[in-house]
Amino acid sequence: MSPRPFPTEIVLIGAGHAHVEVLRRHAMRPAAGIRLTLIAREPQTPYSGMLPGLIRGDTDFAAAHIDCARLAAAAGARLIVAPADAIDLAAGRVGLAGRASVGFDLLSINVGGSPAMPAGGGVAVKPIGQFLDRLAAxxxxLPPGAPLAVVGGGAAGTELALALAWRLGARARITLVAGRALLPAVPEGVRRHIARALAAAGIDVVLGEALGHADGALALADGRRLAAAAALWATGVVGPPLLAQSGLRCDAAGCVVVAASLRSVSHPAVFAAGDCASLLGMARPKAGVWAVRAGGVLAANLDRAARGAPLHDWRPQRRALVILGTGGGRAVAWRGGWWLAGGLAWRWKDRIDRRWMAMYQHLRPIAPPGVHCD
Ligand SMILES: Cc1cc2nc3c(=O)[nH]c(=O)nc-3n(C[C@H](O)[C@H](O)[C@H](O)COP(=O)(O)OP(=O)(O)OC[C@H]3O[C@@H](n4cnc5c(N)ncnc54)[C@H](O)[C@@H]3O)c2cc1C
Known part of the structure; x- marks a missing residue:
C-alpha cells in the first residue's frame, strides 16, 4: 500500500464505542503525521449499556456519557459537533448539516444504527439522546394506567421494557411485542428467568410482527390492534441512509461491508466499525461489545494505513458475555449455555460498565512519545 499525504487527515464520523478507543489510544500515544478530526452528533456521547439505568433513574446523565470535547482535547483531535449528512467519496469530503464540508485522506465511520421501523410508526430507542427527551414528553x-407498547423481543427490547416498568410503575401498562419469539437466541433457563421477571413487573408479552402505531393502537401483521398510547421500538438495527447513499458497498441492512481489517471492501480509504459495519464472512450480533472490541484494531489499522503499512486482521470472538439488568439491583448474565442471575450479576455488570466509562471520562496525561500504553 502506498503512503498517504503527510500529515494524513483522518476523519472519524460518530463518537461510537470504537472511535472513543481510537481517540484514547491517540491520547495515550500520539502518532506523528496524523491529524484527527472527530465529527460527533452530540457533545456528550451516550453509552447504551447504561441506558436502562438512565431510564430507571439509578444512573445519572454524567455517569452514562462521555464528554467528546475532553476526549478530543486529550487526543489532540479537532472536534466538530454536527451530524454528518453526506459522504463524497470521489472528492474525499464529509458533508455537515449547515456547515462547510470537511476533507479527509482516510475516513472512519462508527455511527451506530437505528431500529428498523416504519416511518412515523412510533419512537425509536436510538438515537438515545432524542429517545430520552421523547420519553419524558x-x-x-400519559394518563394513569395507560397502555404502552415496546417493540422488540431481543435483549435490548426486553431490558427496555423492564426499565420502563421500573420507572413508570402503575402509571403505565406495558406490553412487550416480541416478534416470533422472546429472546430466541438465549439459553432456555435465561429465557424462563427473564419471562418470570417480565411477569413480576406486570409486563404482558405478545408474539407478533408490529407494523406501526397510529390512532392509539399498534397494528400487528396478523390483524390484531393493541391499545397503546405510544410504541417504543428496539428492534434489529439498520445503518443510517447516508452510508448506502454514498456509494459504499453496504449489506441489506445498509451497513458498510468491511474486511477483517475493518476496511471497506469497496473503498480502501474508508473504515467502519460497530453496529454500522458488516464484517464480511464473520457476521456478529449488533451489540456494543463488538464495537468496543473493534476499537483497538481500528486504531492500529488507521495508523498503519496512514503509514502505508500492511493492516492487521481482526478475529472477533464468536460469543460474548451478555448481562441484562432486570431492575432492583439484579441482573441475569450469560455466555453460551452458562448463566447466572441475581445481585452478583448486577454488581458485575455495574463494575464492567463503570470501569469502561472511567477509561474515557478520566484520561491520564499524554504519555511521552515512544512509550506504549495499552
Ligand atoms: C436499551 C438498549 C440496551 C443495550 N444494552 C447493551 C448492553 O448492555 N451491551 C451491549 O453490548 N450492547 C447493548 N446494546 C446494543 C448497543 O446499543 C449497540 O450495539 C452499541 O451502541 C453499538 O455501538 P456503536 O459504537 O456501533 O454505535 P453507537 O453506540 O450507536 O454510537 C454511534 C455514535 O455516532 C453518533 N452519530 C450517529 N450518526 C451520526 C452522524 N450522522 N454524524 C455524527 N455522529 C453520528 C451517535 O450520536 C453516537 O454517538 C443495547 C441497546 C439498547 C437499545
Whole structure:
C-alpha cells in the first residue's frame, strides 16, 4: 500500500464505542503525521449499556456519557459537533448539516444504527439522546394506567421494557411485542428467568410482527390492534441512509461491508466499525461489545494505513458475555449455555460498565512519545 499525504487527515464520523478507543489510544500515544478530526452528533456521547439505568433513574446523565470535547482535547483531535449528512467519496469530503464540508485522506465511520421501523410508526430507542427527551414528553402526557407498547423481543427490547416498568410503575401498562419469539437466541433457563421477571413487573408479552402505531393502537401483521398510547421500538438495527447513499458497498441492512481489517471492501480509504459495519464472512450480533472490541484494531489499522503499512486482521470472538439488568439491583448474565442471575450479576455488570466509562471520562496525561500504553 502506498503512503498517504503527510500529515494524513483522518476523519472519524460518530463518537461510537470504537472511535472513543481510537481517540484514547491517540491520547495515550500520539502518532506523528496524523491529524484527527472527530465529527460527533452530540457533545456528550451516550453509552447504551447504561441506558436502562438512565431510564430507571439509578444512573445519572454524567455517569452514562462521555464528554467528546475532553476526549478530543486529550487526543489532540479537532472536534466538530454536527451530524454528518453526506459522504463524497470521489472528492474525499464529509458533508455537515449547515456547515462547510470537511476533507479527509482516510475516513472512519462508527455511527451506530437505528431500529428498523416504519416511518412515523412510533419512537425509536436510538438515537438515545432524542429517545430520552421523547420519553419524558410521553411520560408527561400519559394518563394513569395507560397502555404502552415496546417493540422488540431481543435483549435490548426486553431490558427496555423492564426499565420502563421500573420507572413508570402503575402509571403505565406495558406490553412487550416480541416478534416470533422472546429472546430466541438465549439459553432456555435465561429465557424462563427473564419471562418470570417480565411477569413480576406486570409486563404482558405478545408474539407478533408490529407494523406501526397510529390512532392509539399498534397494528400487528396478523390483524390484531393493541391499545397503546405510544410504541417504543428496539428492534434489529439498520445503518443510517447516508452510508448506502454514498456509494459504499453496504449489506441489506445498509451497513458498510468491511474486511477483517475493518476496511471497506469497496473503498480502501474508508473504515467502519460497530453496529454500522458488516464484517464480511464473520457476521456478529449488533451489540456494543463488538464495537468496543473493534476499537483497538481500528486504531492500529488507521495508523498503519496512514503509514502505508500492511493492516492487521481482526478475529472477533464468536460469543460474548451478555448481562441484562432486570431492575432492583439484579441482573441475569450469560455466555453460551452458562448463566447466572441475581445481585452478583448486577454488581458485575455495574463494575464492567463503570470501569469502561472511567477509561474515557478520566484520561491520564499524554504519555511521552515512544512509550506504549495499552
Ligand atoms: C436499551 C438498549 C440496551 C443495550 N444494552 C447493551 C448492553 O448492555 N451491551 C451491549 O453490548 N450492547 C447493548 N446494546 C446494543 C448497543 O446499543 C449497540 O450495539 C452499541 O451502541 C453499538 O455501538 P456503536 O459504537 O456501533 O454505535 P453507537 O453506540 O450507536 O454510537 C454511534 C455514535 O455516532 C453518533 N452519530 C450517529 N450518526 C451520526 C452522524 N450522522 N454524524 C455524527 N455522529 C453520528 C451517535 O450520536 C453516537 O454517538 C443495547 C441497546 C439498547 C437499545
Amino acid at each position: 410521553i411520560e408527561a402526557a
